[in-house]
Amino acid sequence: MQSINADQLKTKQNQGVRLTLINTLSEDNFAQKEIPGSINIPLESSDFEQRVQQTLGGKNQPVVVYCANAECPSSTKAAERLDSAGFTEVMDFEGGAKEWQEQGGQLAHAS
Numbered sequence: 001m002q003s004i005n006a007d008q009l010k011t012k013q014n015q016g017v018r019l020t021l022i023n024t025l026s027e028d029n030f031a032q033k034e035i036p037g038s039i040n041i042p043l044e045s046s047d048f049e050q051r052v053q054q055t056l057g058g059k060n061q062p063v064v065v066y067c068a069n070a071e072c073p074s075s076t077k078a079a080e081r082l083d084s085a086g087f088t089e090v091m092d093f094e095g096g097a098k099e100w101q102e103q104g105g106q107l108a109h110a111s
Contacts, residue, residue, distance in 0.1 A: 001083040004064060004091040006103035013037075019062035019091075020055060024074040033068050033097035034108040043074045049085040062089040069098035 004012075012019060021038040023030045030040035041051045053059055063082065067074035079092035093099075097107060 001079045001090045001092060004093050005095060006093075006099045006105060009064060009093060009100075010103070010105070017062070019064055019089075021064045021066065021093075022052060022055070022078070023097075024065050024067050024078040025072075029068065032107075035066065035097060035100050036106065036108045038066070038108075043078045043081075048078070049081060049087075052082060052087070053085075056087075059085070059087045060089065062091065063087065064091045064093050066093035066096045066100075069096045070094050072096055 021035060023034060023038045023040045024043040025033055025040070026042050026044065027040060039055060041048060041055065045051060052063065056063055065075045065078040065082070075092050075094060075096060079090050082090045101107060
C-alpha cells in the first residue's frame, strides 16, 4: 500500500495513467465529496472487497481510495483491507476531497 497526494494524483491523471478512484464514504457523503471520475463503494459495504475487485476487473489494477479529508479514517482502513485481500496496487489518498479542493481540484457535486 502506498500513499498519494493531490499533486501526484493529478500528475498520474494528466499522464493518462489508468487508475480507478474510489470514494469510500457513504452514498450521502459521496454526493458532496465526489472527485470527478470517481466511483462510490462505501467502506461499510459488507462486500466492499468484492465490489472493488469487480470494478477493477481483478486485484492487479491500480486503485486510489479516498474519503473526506486527512482526519477521515475511511480511506486508510479501505487501503488496509484491500492490501490484506491481495490487491497489489493500492494507493491511499489520505488528504481526500478536502486536499483535492485546496490544490485547485473541483468536486463534481460541489454546491
